[in-house]
Amino acid sequence: MPEVTLRAYRDSDRTTLTEIMVEAFEGVSIDQAIEKEFGVLNGHDWKWRKARHFDDDVARDREGIIVAEHEGRILGFISTWLEYDTGIGHIPNISLIPECRGQGIGRKLIEAALDRFRQHGLTHSKIETMAHNPIGNHLYPGCGFREVARQVHFIAEL
Numbered sequence: 001m002p003e004v005t006l007r008a009y010r011d012s013d014r015t016t017l018t019e020i021m022v023e024a025f026e027g028v029s030i031d032q033a034i035e036k037e038f039g040v041l042n043g044h045d046w047k048w049r050k051a052r053h054f055d056d057d058v059a060r061d062r063e064g065i066i067v068a069e070h071e072g073r074i075l076g077f078i079s080t081w082l083e084y085d086t087g088i089g090h091i092p093n094i095s096l097i098p099e100c101r102g103q104g105i106g107r108k109l110i111e112a113a114l115d116r117f118r119q120h121g122l123t124h125s126k127i128e129t130m131a132h133n134p135i136g137n138h139l140y141p142g143c144g145f146r147e148v149a150r151q152v153h154f155i156a157e158l
């Protein structure tokens with residue numbers, strides 16, 4: 001693994017992280033699957049919809065976004081938010097640039113997220129992946145997550 005620094009999110013990261021996330025979700029995005037079936041919705045493609053997820057992450061818990069970088073270059077991030085009432089720490093998004101995948105950085109980001117949840121007194125953590133995402137289905141159990149359910153997404157034309 002390259003020497004990776006984890007640091008807090010800054011506003012100046014927003015464009016880069018959004019681009020990394022949209023690129024990373026190619027092939028593992030529900031929004032892209034919708035577009036394959038129905039085409040562009042309301043004049044916006046799936047990348048536009050996916051990009052909004054990062055805005056949601058920032059709005060919900062900007063301090064919960066942990067950025068991975070190497071010698072000043074941003075490699076990716078993990079987003080998290082804290083649900084104190086349920087004791088659950090959520091991980092809505094995790095993404096890395098292609099050339100840095102498969103070197104343990106994703107695991108490091110997940111461990112940092114889990115540490116954050118523990119520090120805040122949470123008891124469990126939740127993460128989701130597509131059924132056909134081999135990395136998520138391998139990595140998340142390897143980080144202590146247990147599969148509890150599979151969900152089916154439906155879309156109807158109105």
Ligand SMILES: CC(C)(COP(=O)(O)OP(=O)(O)OC[C@H]1O[C@@H](n2cnc3c(N)ncnc32)[C@H](O)[C@@H]1OP(=O)(O)O)[C@@H](O)C(=O)NCCC(=O)NCCS
Nearest residue numbers: 024094095096101102103104105106107129134136138139
């Ligand atoms: C998901 C992601 C953040 C993980 O980060 P990463 O640094 O690649 O992950 P790691 O290297 O820490 O771990 C990946 C694990 O998956 C394994 N893996 C990689 N490709 C795999 C494949 N095709 N099938 C099964 N396992 C695979 C690796 O061997 C490794 O397991 P190990 O630690 O037991 O050896 C990164 O791969 C990514 O950005 N992917 C594209 C976007 C994505 O899928 N996001 C998640 C959506 S839920």
